[in-house]
Amino acid sequence: xxxxxxxFAPLATERFVLRPLRAEDAAELHRLVNDWEVxxxxxxxxxxxxxxxxxxxIASTLEQIAEGTAYHLxxxxxxxxxxxxxxxxxxxxxxxxxxxxxxxxxxxxxWGQGIAPEAAGRLARWAIANLNIDRITASAxxxxxxxxxxxxxxxFRDAGKGQRDFLSRGxxxxxxxxxxxxxxxxxxxxxxxxxxEAALAGGKPILLVAAVGLIDxxxxxxxxxxxxxxxxAGLWEFPGGKVRAGETPxxxxxxxxxxxxxIDVTEACLAPFAFASHGYEAxxxxxxxxxxxxWQGQVTALEGQALAWVxxxxxxxxxxxxxxxxxxxxxxxxx
Ligand SMILES: Nc1nc2c([nH]c(=O)n2[C@@H]2O[C@H](COP(=O)(O)OP(=O)(O)OP(=O)(O)O)[C@@H](O)[C@H]2O)c(=O)[nH]1
Numbered sequence: 001x002x003x004x005x006x007x008f009a010p011l012a013t014e015r016f017v018l019r020p021l022r023a024e025d026a027a028e029l030h031r032l033v034n035d036w037e038v039x040x041x042x043x044x045x046x047x048x049x050x051x052x053x054x055x056x057x058i059a060s061t062l063e064q065i066a067e068g069t070a071y072h073l074x075x076x077x078x079x080x081x082x083x084x085x086x087x088x089x090x091x092x093x094x095x096x097x098x099x100x101x102x103x104x105x106x107x108x109x110x111w112g113q114g115i116a117p118e119a120a121g122r123l124a125r126w127a128i129a130n131l132n133i134d135r136i137t138a139s140a141x142x143x144x145x146x147x148x149x150x151x152x153x154x155x156f157r158d159a160g161k162g163q164r165d166f167l168s169r170g171x172x173x174x175x176x177x178x179x180x181x182x183x184x185x186x187x188x189x190x191x192x193x194x195x196x197e198a199a200l201a202g203g204k205p206i207l208l209v210a211a212v213g214l215i216d217x218x219x220x221x222x223x224x225x226x227x228x229x230x231x232x233a234g235l236w237e238f239p240g241g242k243v244r245a246g247e248t249p250x251x252x253x254x255x256x257x258x259x260x261x262x263i264d265v266t267e268a269c270l271a272p273f274a275f276a277s278h279g280y281e282a283x284x285x286x287x288x289x290x291x292x293x294x295w296q297g298q299v300t301a302l303e304g305q306a307l308a309w310v311x312x313x314x315x316x317x318x319x320x321x322x323x324x325x326x327x328x329x330x331x332x333x334x335x
Pocket of ligand 1 (some may be wrong): 037170209211230231232236237238239240241242285287321322323
């Protein structure tokens with residue numbers, strides 16, 4: 001399955017942009033990273049850092065972005081503020097493991113301004129939502145308390161100790177290992193609005209969500225990817241959403257399909273198929289799944305979400321929320 005980022009659009013953070021490096025960044029990159037205080041914290045940076053290596057490194061990062069194997073980006077001021085480079089942040093993908101390794105550095109004169117957590121946090125959240133990974137790993141030298149604090153602030157958990165080769169130190173060095181999954185990088189989930197007493201399940205409110213398997217004439221099912229910033233970002237799901245007070249599941253679904261996909265569906269075309277009942281940490285999800293083969297209008301991603309029409313036998317290739325797993329099996333057998 002291809003990742004949804006053929007050409008890399010810069011990522012904005014509150015104060016900066018994360019953009020691909022450019023050939024003309026080489027002299028500045030060399031000046032900033034050829035600093036023992038920076039180089040000594042980085043595993044793959046030699047010291048002294050040869051000027052020519054900056055050109056080669058930048059060229060290799062562009063190839064890696066094009067191949068989708070790694071995303072090494074400049075942390076820069078917005079162009080309107082001068083565009084100066086402040087450091088770099090990067091992710092190397094380990095496709096087989098559905099994971100990626102995070103690294104970053106910030107130029108010494110910009111230390112203490114919270115640049116690393118802002119940049120690395122954004123890249124990590126973007127990656128879990130847009131690349132086919134479930135986990136991000138990182139490491140920090142055992143004596144680099146500042147870097148360990150950055151990782152914990154983003155949401156990384158301690159995952160033991162290890163040893164890594166450091167080019168700048170000429171050999172193996174002890175490191176603290178860190179790891180973050182989808183839930184660690186997600187915003188805190190607010191429980192749904194107070195439910196009627198009858199709707200409390202084991203102390204958790206019941207959340208009623210209506211979802212649909214839209215099926216096209218080729219018998220493919222539409223999945224939508226949960227965007228960055230939402231819980232379960234990066235997982236694929238059936239289109240739909242929360243049923244609001246006063247709505248039936250059908251009415252809620254008709255509204256959501258119009259808002260999210262720009263299509264018109266009638267109640268008569270929504271066939272009840274199955275339901276999910278799943279205990280998440282903050283709520284218990286009750287989700288009727290309808291099937292629909294007829295709608296009006298062109299399916300369009302109106303909320304910037306990635307969409308995929310998926311053949312039933314390929315549904316297992318798409319990571320979905322745990323509540324959907326039994327539904328996928330039923331749907332595959334049915335179609
Ligand atoms: N639409 C949909 N939601 C699902 C599926 N599986 C599943 O667990 N859910 C959960 O059901 C809830 C759907 O709520 P939603 O899409 O309206 O709301 P949201 O969390 O995106 O936040 P929002 O209120 O900002 O829109 C989420 O907690 C989502 O994780 C699915 O296949 N489709």
